Amino acid sequence: MIPIARFAKSVVWVCIAFAMASGFGAAAFAAGTTPGPDAVAQLQQAPTAGIMPVINNGDNAWVLASAALVLMMTAPGLILFYGGLVRSKNVLSTMMHSLILMAVISMLWMVFGYSMAFGEGNAFFGNPFKHLFLQGVSATTPDSDYAGTIPAQSFMLFQMMFAIITPALISGAIAERIKFKAYLAFIVMWTVVVYLPLCHMMWGKGGLFNWSPGLGGKIPALDFAGGTVVHISSGVSALVCALVLGRRDGYPHEPMMPHNVVYSLIGAGLLWVGWFGFNAGSALNAGGLATSAFAATHFSAAAAALSWAAMEWKLKGKPSVLGVASGMVAGLATITPASGFVSVPAAFCIGLVAGIVCYLAVTKLKYRFGYDDSLDVFGVHGVGSTVGMLMLGFLASQAVNDNLRTANITGGGHQFLNQLIAVLFTATLAAAATWILLKLVNRFIGLRVDQEDESAGLDLSQHGERAYNE
Numbered sequence: 001m002i003p004i005a006r007f008a009k010s011v012v013w014v015c016i017a018f019a020m021a022s023g024f025g026a027a028a029f030a031a032g033t034t035p036g037p038d039a040v041a042q043l044q045q046a047p048t049a050g051i052m053p054v055i056n057n058g059d060n061a062w063v064l065a066s067a068a069l070v071l072m073m074t075a076p077g078l079i080l081f082y083g084g085l086v087r088s089k090n091v092l093s094t095m096m097h098s099l100i101l102m103a104v105i106s107m108l109w110m111v112f113g114y115s116m117a118f119g120e121g122n123a124f125f126g127n128p129f130k131h132l133f134l135q136g137v138s139a140t141t142p143d144s145d146y147a148g149t150i151p152a153q154s155f156m157l158f159q160m161m162f163a164i165i166t167p168a169l170i171s172g173a174i175a176e177r178i179k180f181k182a183y184l185a186f187i188v189m190w191t192v193v194v195y196l197p198l199c200h201m202m203w204g205k206g207g208l209f210n211w212s213p214g215l216g217g218k219i220p221a222l223d224f225a226g227g228t229v230v231h232i233s234s235g236v237s238a239l240v241c242a243l244v245l246g247r248r249d250g251y252p253h254e255p256m257m258p259h260n261v262v263y264s265l266i267g268a269g270l271l272w273v274g275w276f277g278f279n280a281g282s283a284l285n286a287g288g289l290a291t292s293a294f295a296a297t298h299f300s301a302a303a304a305a306l307s308w309a310a311m312e313w314k315l316k317g318k319p320s321v322l323g324v325a326s327g328m329v330a331g332l333a334t335i336t337p338a339s340g341f342v343s344v345p346a347a348f349c350i351g352l353v354a355g356i357v358c359y360l361a362v363t364k365l366k367y368r369f370g371y372d373d374s375l376d377v378f379g380v381h382g383v384g385s386t387v388g389m390l391m392l393g394f395l396a397s398q399a400v401n402d403n404l405r406t407a408n409i410t411g412g413g414h415q416f417l418n419q420l421i422a423v424l425f426t427a428t429l430a431a432a433a434t435w436i437l438l439k440l441v442n443r444f445i446g447l448r449v450d451q452e453d454e455s456a457g458l459d460l461s462q463h464g465e466r467a468y469n470e
Contacts, residue, residue, distance in 0.1 A: 054142075054149065055140070055141075055142060055149060055150060055151060056149035056150070056285070056286075058286045059147075059149040059150050059284070059285040059286050059287075060149070060150045060151065060154055061286070062281065062285070062286040062290065063147070063150050063154050063155070063158050063281060063284060063285075064154055064157070064158075065277065065281075066158060066276075066277035066278075066280065066281025066282075067154070067157045067158040067160075067161050067277070067281070068277070069273065069274045069276060069277025069278070069281065070158070070161035070162065070165065070274060070277045070278050070281065071102070071161045071164065072270060072273075072274045072277075073161075073165055073270065073271055073274035073275065073277075073278065074098050074101070074102060074161075074164055074165045074168055075098060075099060075102060076266075076267065076270060077267050077270035077271040077274050078098050078165065078168055078169070078267065078271065079095045079098045079099060079267065080263045080264065080266050080267030080270065081263075081264050081267030081268055081270075081271060081325075081329075082094050082095070082097075082098065082171065082172050082175065082264075082267070082375055083095045083260075083263055083264075083267070084258055084259065084260040084261060084262065084263025084264030084265075084266075084267060085172075085175075085258045085264050085374075085375050086175050086176055086258070086259065086374070086375075087176065087256060087257075087259050087457070088259040088260075088457075088467060088468060089456070089457025089458070089459055089460070089466075090175060090176045090457050090458045090459060091259060091260075091459065091467045092459040092463055092465060092466070092467045093175075093176075093180070093457075093458035093459050093462050093463060094171065094175045094176070094458075096180070096463065097168065097171035097175070097183060098168040098171060100184070101164055101167055101168050101187065102164055104184065104187070104188065105160070105163050105164045105167065105191060106160060106164065108163075108188065108191060108192070109156075109160045109163055110133060110134055111132070111133060112128040112129070112132055113160075113163060113191070113192075113196055114131055114134065114137065114156050114159070114160070115127060115128050115129065115130045115131035115132055116128040116192075116196045116197075116200065117159065117163075117196045117199040117200050117203075117204055118131070118146065118155075118156075118159070118199075118200065118203070118204050118205070119131050119204075120145075120204075120205050120206060121200065121204070121206065122206065123201065123206060123207060123208040123218060124197055124200065124201060124207075124208060125196065125197045125200045125201075125204075126196075126200045126204050126205075134153075134156065136152075137152045137153050137156050138151060138152045138153060139151050139152075139153040139154075142155075143155060145205050145214075145215065146203075146205075146284070147284040147285075149284075149285055150284065150285075155284070158281060158284075159199070159203075162199075162226060162229070162230060162278075163191065163195060163196075163199070165230070166191075166195055166226070166229070166230045166233065166234050167187045167190060167191055167195065167234065169230075169231070169234040169235070169238070169377055169381055170187070170190070170234050170237050170238045170241060170377065171183070172238065172373075172374060172375030172376070172377040173238030173239065173241050173242045173373045173374055173375065173377040173378065174238070174241045174242065174245055174374065175374040175375060176248050176256075176374060176454070176458060177245060177246075177248050177249075177448055177449060177454055177458075178245060178447060178448060178449070179445065179446060179447060179448065179449055179462065180458075180462040180463070181445055182441050182442075182445045182446060182447045182448075185441050185445055186437055186438060186441045189437045189440075189441075190237065190433070190434065190437055193433045193437065194233055194237065194429060194430055194433050194434070195229070195233065197429075198228060198229045198233055198426060198429065198430075199229050202221070202223050202228055202229050202422070203223075203229070209221040209223070209228075209418075209422050209425075211407055211409060212403070212407070213403065213406045213407045219418055219421055219422070220407065220409060220418060221389075221418045221419055221421065221422035222337065222338075222341055222389075222392055222393075222396055222409070222415070222418075222419065223337045223389065223422065224279065224282055224293065224336070224337055224338065224339050224340035224341055225278055225279045225282040225293075225336045225337065225339055225340070226278075226282075226336050226337070226385075227336050227337025227338075227385040227386075227388050227389045227392075228337065228385070228389065228422050228423065228426040229426075230336065230381075230385075231333045231336060231337075231381040231382065231384065231385035232381075232382055232385045232386055232389070232423060232426045232427060232430070233426055233429075233430045234377065234381055234382070234430075235377055235378045235380075235381035235382020235383065235384075235385065236378065236382050236426070236427045236430040236431050236434075237430045237431070237433075237434040238373060238377035238378050238381070238382065239371065239373060239377075239378040239382060239431075240430075240431050240434040240435050240438070241434060241438065242371050242372055242373045242374070242378070243371055244434075244435065244438045244439075244442075244447070245438075245447055245448055246372070246448070247370075247371075247372035248372055248374065248454070249451060249454050249455065251372045252370075252372070258322065261321065261322055264322065264325060265321065265322075265325055268325035268328060268329060271329060271332065272301055272328060272332065275297055275301070275332045275336075276294050276297060276298070278297075278336065279293045279294070279296070279297040279335070279336060279339040279340070280293040280294035280297065280339075282339070282340060283340060289340055289400075289401060292340065292344075292400055292401075293339040293340045295344050295347070296335055296338070296339045296340075296342055296343075296344060296346075296347035297332065297335055297336075297339050297347075299344050299347050299348045299351065300331040300332065300334060300335035300339075300347045300348065300350050300351035300354065301328045301329075301331040301332045301335070301351060302328075302331070302348075302351065303331060303347075303348045303349070303350075303351030303352045303354075303355065304327045304328060304330045304331025304332075304334065304351040304352070304354040304355035304358070305324045305325075305327040305328040305331060305355065306327070306352070306355065307327065307351070307352045307353075307354070307355030307356050307359075308323055308324065308326060308327025308328075308330065308355035308356075308358070308359050309323060309324050309327060309355075310355075311355065311356055311359045311360075312359070315363075323359075326358075326359075326362070326376070326380065327354075327355045327358070327359070329380055330354045330355060330358035330359075330380045330384045331350075331351040331354050331355060331384075333354075333380055333381045333384040333385050333388070334350055334351065334353075334354035334358070334384040334385060334387050334388040335347055335350055335351060335354075335388055336385060336388060337385060337388045337389045337392055338350060338388050338389075338391065338392040338395065338396075340400070340401055341392060341395070341396040341397065341400055341401050341404065342392065342395045342396065342397060342400060343397055343399070343400055346395045346397070350387070350388060350391050350395070353387060353391065354384050354387055354388070357383060357384070357387050358379055358380050358383055358384050358387075361376075361378070361379035361380075361383040362376040362379035362380065365379065365383075366379060382427075386423055386427075389419050389422065389423050390416065390419055390420065390423065392411075392419060393411060393412075393415045393416030393417070393418070393419035393420070394411045394412065394415075394416055395411050396409065396410065396411040396415060397411065398410060449461055449462070
C-alpha cells in the first residue's frame with residue numbers, strides 16, 4: 001500500500017510535468033505566427049496612443065452579462081451554498097451575511113471604493129476622490145486604461161460584483177458565532193483596508209503588481225480574475241477570523257452536520273455557472289480570450305471534483321456528494337488566477353492538483369491545528385488560489401494570451417518568483433490587517449455572541465426570526 005502523502009505528491013508532480021509540457025507545446029506551435037483577430041481584439045484593451053476608443057456592443061453585452069453572473073454567485077449561489085452547510089438555527093443569519101453585503105459594498109463602491117481601486121494614484125492605492133460618487137465614470141465612453149471597447153460604467157459594475165463576493169466569502173469561517181453588528185463593522189473596514197488596496201495593486205493603473213502593458217507595475221504578477229485579490233485575501237483573513245473568534249461551542253466534540261445538503265448543491269451549481277462570468281468575463285471582451293478562460297474554468301472544476309472524490313474514496317471508502325461539490329469549488333478557486341493564461345490541458349492538471357491539496361487542507365491540516373474554519377474558506381479558497389497562483393508562474397503561455405507577448409512575460413523561474421512575492425504580500429497584508437481590525441471591533445463592539453444566544457441560534461438572537469416552523 002502506497003502511503004497517502006507519497007501518492008498525493010506523485011500525482012501532483014505528474015500533473016505539473018504534463019501541464020508544463022502542454023503549455024510549452026502550445027507555445028511552440030504558436031511561435032512565428034502573426035496575431036489573429038482575437039489577439040488583435042485583446043490588444044485593443046491596452047491603451048493605444050492617438051486612437052479614440054470605440055464601444056463594441058458585443059463586448060459590452062458580454063461584460064454586463066458577466067457582471068450579472070458574478071452577482072448571481074453571491075445571491076443566490078453563495079447564500080444557498082453556505083446556508084445549507086450550517087445548522088438550521090443559523091441558516092438565516094448565515095444567508096444575511098452575504099445578502100447585506102450586496103447593499104453595503106455597493107454603497108461603498110459608489111462613494112469612493114471604485115475610485116480607490118481604479119483611480120490613478122500610487123503603487124498601493126488609487127485616489128479616492130478622483131471618481132468620488134462615480135464622477136467621470138461614463139456610461140457612453142470607455143476608459144482605455146482598463147477596457148477600450150466597453151463603457152467605463154460597465155467596467156465599474158463588473159468590478160463591483162467582485163468587491164461584493166470577496167468579503168462574503170469570509171463569512172463562512174465565522175458562521176454561527178459572530179455578532180451581526182460586529183460583522184458589519186469588520187467587513188466595512190476590511191474592504192477599505194485590504195480589498196481596495198489589493199485591487200489597485202493588482203489591476204489598477206500604476207499598481208505594484210500590475211502586469212498589463214502600459215499600466216506601470218513594478219513587480220508584474222499574473223492574476224487574471226482574483227487569485228490574490230479575492231481568494232487568498234479572503235481565505236487568509238478567514239483563517240485569522242476563525243483563530244481570533246475561537247471555536248463554536250461544542251466543536252469538535254459535538255456533531256455539527258449541514259442541515260440541508262440540497263441547498264448547498266444548488267448553490268454549488270450556481271457558483272459553477274456564475275464562475276464563467278467571473279473568469280471569462282475578466283477578458284473584458286467577447287473574443288477568443290473569453291472562450292479560453294471559459295474552457296479553462298470548466299475543465300479545472302471538473303478535474304478537481306474528480307480528484308477530491310478519488311481522495312475521499314481512497315481514504316474513507318466512499319465519495320460524498322458534498323465532497324464532489326467542495327472539490328468543484330476548489331477547482332474554480334484554484335484556476336481563477338490562471339484562467340486567462342493557461343491551456344485547457346494545463347487547467348485540467350491544475351484542477352487535479354487542487355482537488356488533492358484542498359482536500360488535505362480541509363481534513364489533515366485543519367485537524368492537525370484544530371482551528372474552527374466553519375465552512376472551510378481557508379482550505380478551499382486560500383490554499384486553492386495559492387496553488388493556482390504558483391503553478392501559473394510556470395504554466396503561463398503566450399499562445400493563450402497574446403498580451404503576455406506584448407508584456408514580454410513567459411512562464412518560468414522569474415515569473416514564479418513574482419507570483420510568490422504577490423502571494424506572500426497578499427497573505428501578510430490580509431492576516432495583519434484582519435487581526436488588527438478584529439481587535440478593534442472586539443474592543444468597541446465585541447465580536448462573539450454570548451453562550452446563551454449561540455445556543456439559541458443566531459437567527460433568533462441576531463435577527464428575531466426563524467427559517468423553519470418547529
